[in-house]
Amino acid sequence: MIKLHDIDHVALGVEDLDASAHSWQVEFGLAERERTPTESFLACNYEPYSLVLRRTNNPGAIHTAYNLDPEFSLADAEKHLKDHGVLYTRSENAVEFLDPEGNGVHLVPYRPRDGANAFPVTSRRTDSLRQAGPRRLGHVNYLTADLPTMVDFYTTVVGQEVTDYLGDDAGVFLRIGGDHHVNAFVNTGTPHFHHVAFDLIDFGQIRSSFDHLAQHGRWFPWGPVRHGIGGNLAGYVRLPEAECFVELYCDMEQIDRTHLPRTFPDDRRSSNVWGMLPPRSYFRFDKETVDAERESLRSIWD
Template sequence: MIKLSDIDHVKFGVKDVDESSNSWQVEFGLTERTREGRESYLAVNYEPYSIVVEESEEVGIQYAAYNLHPDFSLEDAEQHLKAVGVDYIRSANAIDFVDPENNGVRYVPFRPRAGQDVYPIASRLTNSLHPGRYRKLGHVNYLTADVNSMVDFYVNVVGQELTDRLGGDAGAFLRIGPDHHVNALVNTGTPHFHHVAFDMGDWGMVPTTFDHLAQHGRVFPWGPVRHGIGGNLAGYVRTPELDCFIELYADMEQIDEFHEPRDFPDDRHSSSVWGMLPPRSYFRFDEESIAMERESLRGIYE
């Protein structure tokens, strides 16, 4: 059975790499580490990079990449994929394949901790990172047409663990380490990448972070909310240029080795203990719903 270490990075196709890289830096506080042709590699914190944007005709996510556990090499991962009958493409430093709904998945080798990475973030020194940065890349979320097939694939092929279910077949949350989820699946009947999420580290970052994004014209269709499942405080920013949302969160539930998957009811409390359900537009990516959100029109709740 394959074993993972953590989520490593997410790659997006964008119309204009200069514009996108600038947005990630100025609006979301990431740091451009390097530029290779029409690709920009951006770091959330001290890591080499967590977001890659590439100029492309196809806008949106290209793949989510996961670090292999140090006990597993790329050659081991190849043998695993062969054994479970999944087609893949091997390159020098990665393995690429797709899930049952054609979402890209990438394996990359374990990234050992070295230098300052062995110390807590507060103990490190920097002369290049922006103030007010997020703590880390946290997770990705997909809308799905078949949650059970996707759970089976991400557990038995990708190597994640089921943390919890939502209303049986309404949704599922999967993890790699102690964070409640590194991947979430919501059964809407139509597949679509929904969001990439960043751990803000602290509740105190919410007002200044959200104010800053609002000053750049960003819209928060939902949040801040306190999720019943996962326990995290969260807000969701619409990013039409990436064809998804960005979630900013803090205080996610930590899972121990004795955890048994739970089944949360598919109700208001599981979505937000504060009682605020998302607008219907939260599950849509068409121009009409995006416009309705921006103008706060009644139709976003229908």
């Protein structure tokens, strides 16, 4: 069976590459590593990049990439996909394919933790990283119309493990390593990339990040919350230009190798032990809903 090491990067399509790259640097604290006429490569810390922005007329998620375990090569990944009858393409540095709902998935080689990369972040020196940016890319979440098929694909083909279930058929959370989830699927009846999540150091950084983002005109449909499933403190920022949300979070539950999947009740407490469920607009991406949410023109709780 194929084995992954971690999430590597997320690629988002945007219409205005200059504006989006500027936003991610100034508003979210990422550092641009490289720019081409059609792409911007951005990093949280010392990694080559965690986010790729690509100029396109069809904004939204393009793919999520995962690092292979050191024991698995791209050739091993190709054989694995062939054995499962999955169509793929091979580029120089990735194996690329689509999941059953058309979301892009890339498998990329393991990044060795050697040289300077073997040292703690705080012991290194930089002349390019911005203050108070995220520590790392953490996870992605999807809305789905076919929960069993997606979970089967991501466990048997992509190589993730089920951490927990939400209700009988409301959602499933999957992991690669110690973090409670690197991926999750929520059964809403309509497939859509929902959010990309970045790990912050603590709740104080979330607070200051929200203050900063609000000054740039961003708004927060849900949060701060304390998730019952996953345990993380989190808040969600709408990103209309990429038709998704950005989650900023900390304090994710850590899972060990003896863990057995649990089933959380599909109720308010599993979503937010502090209070309210998310508004309905949290699951919508159409222009009318986004505009109404932005200006609070009608109740987004209806």
